[in-house]
Amino acid sequence: MKTNRFFPEINAGMMPKHDRTAWLKGGNAQCLTPPRKPLGNAWHLILLGAPGVGKGTQAELLSERLACCHLSTGDIFRAAKSCIEKDQTPALQNALDYMKRGELVPDGTVLQLVAERPRCLRCSGGFLLDGFPRTIAQAEALEVLLKKENIRLTAVLDYELPLEKIIARISGRRVCPGCKAVFHVATRRPKIEGVCDQCGGELVQREDDRPEAVKVRMHAYEESTRPLIEFYQKQRLLIPVDADGSPEDVYRRTRLRALK
Numbered sequence: 001m002k003t004n005r006f007f008p009e010i011n012a013g014m015m016p017k018h019d020r021t022a023w024l025k026g027g028n029a030q031c032l033t034p035p036r037k038p039l040g041n042a043w044h045l046i047l048l049g050a051p052g053v054g055k056g057t058q059a060e061l062l063s064e065r066l067a068c069c070h071l072s073t074g075d076i077f078r079a080a081k082s083c084i085e086k087d088q089t090p091a092l093q094n095a096l097d098y099m100k101r102g103e104l105v106p107d108g109t110v111l112q113l114v115a116e117r118p119r120c121l122r123c124s125g126g127f128l129l130d131g132f133p134r135t136i137a138q139a140e141a142l143e144v145l146l147k148k149e150n151i152r153l154t155a156v157l158d159y160e161l162p163l164e165k166i167i168a169r170i171s172g173r174r175v176c177p178g179c180k181a182v183f184h185v186a187t188r189r190p191k192i193e194g195v196c197d198q199c200g201g202e203l204v205q206r207e208d209d210r211p212e213a214v215k216v217r218m219h220a221y222e223e224s225t226r227p228l229i230e231f232y233q234k235q236r237l238l239i240p241v242d243a244d245g246s247p248e249d250v251y252r253r254t255r256l257r258a259l260k
């Protein structure tokens with residue numbers, strides 16, 4: 001097997017991908033393929049950045065190669081959306097309405113979902129929090145949770161990109177509702193147009209990627225999430241990362257600049 005001596009963790013990408021059942025389903029659900037043992041210390045990272053900047057794409061690369069689990073609150077909501085309605089709690093149904101409009105889900109609902117998944121914060125591979133925290137109240141609550149678990153954050157990566165490039169990424173995004181794979185009509189094209197490479201499902205545009213919902217999401221980011229930059233700067237955890245270039249460029253920049 002050919003290995004990469006500059007980025008040895010790339011070799012780990014050849015291992016079977018671990019699933020995120022415990023995070024996506026909550027309760028007593030278990031991951032079928034738990035994360036492998038990390039090559040060094042486990043990373044405990046937060047990914048910050050505007051909607052569509054490429055956090056999920058980087059989280060996918062980082063989790064594959066560093067063995068940490070990709071914990072996205074947006075993915076919990078999208079997984080809940082695919083459940084039949086009778087399996088959705090009223091709080092989740094309410095959350096999905098906020099999400100559809102592009103608004104932030106109330107802190108109480110989000111914090112309850114995260115607090116119900118302490119095992120995922122303790123995951124042996126470490127974690128990449130994507131889309132959480134998104135408000136100062138969520139960040140403060142996370143501090144309490146992590147203290148209880150005796151976990152220290154390694155860093156907070158803040159991905160930055162000019163607005164017009166973000167809009168181009170969001171408007172071209174296509175997702176597979178079945179396996180959740182993410183594509184882009186220009187930069188990450190599926191082999192067959194409109195068909196998921198991984199499971200053959202039909203690719204669709206996310207409901208909250210419609211222009212009117214995007215406007216609301218950008219506003220929510222500026223108002224509620226951007227203040228987290230200063231919050232983590234004060235804690236000397238913030239590492240700005242230029243999100244321009246291909247996903248692989250951004251990954252390398254993250255590794256070389258931030259995760260030495």
Ligand code: AP5
Pocket residue numbers: 049050051052053054055056057058072073074075077098099100102103104105106110130131132133134138169170172173174182183184185187188208217243244245246247248250
């Ligand atoms: P969430 O799912 O967290 O969405 P988001 O933060 O808006 O981020 P996105 O998933 O839109 O973008 P991304 O940065 O991951 O970009 P991606 O990698 O896909 O949240 C959705 C909603 O859930 C919220 O609006 C809210 O309602 C609710 N919610 C979730 N968490 C919450 C919380 N904590 N509190 C309250 N509410 C919460 O990339 C985008 C596109 O660009 C893709 O097509 C990709 O292929 C392409 N791309 C990526 N990188 C590159 C690159 N380097 N070059 C070219 N193309 C690229």
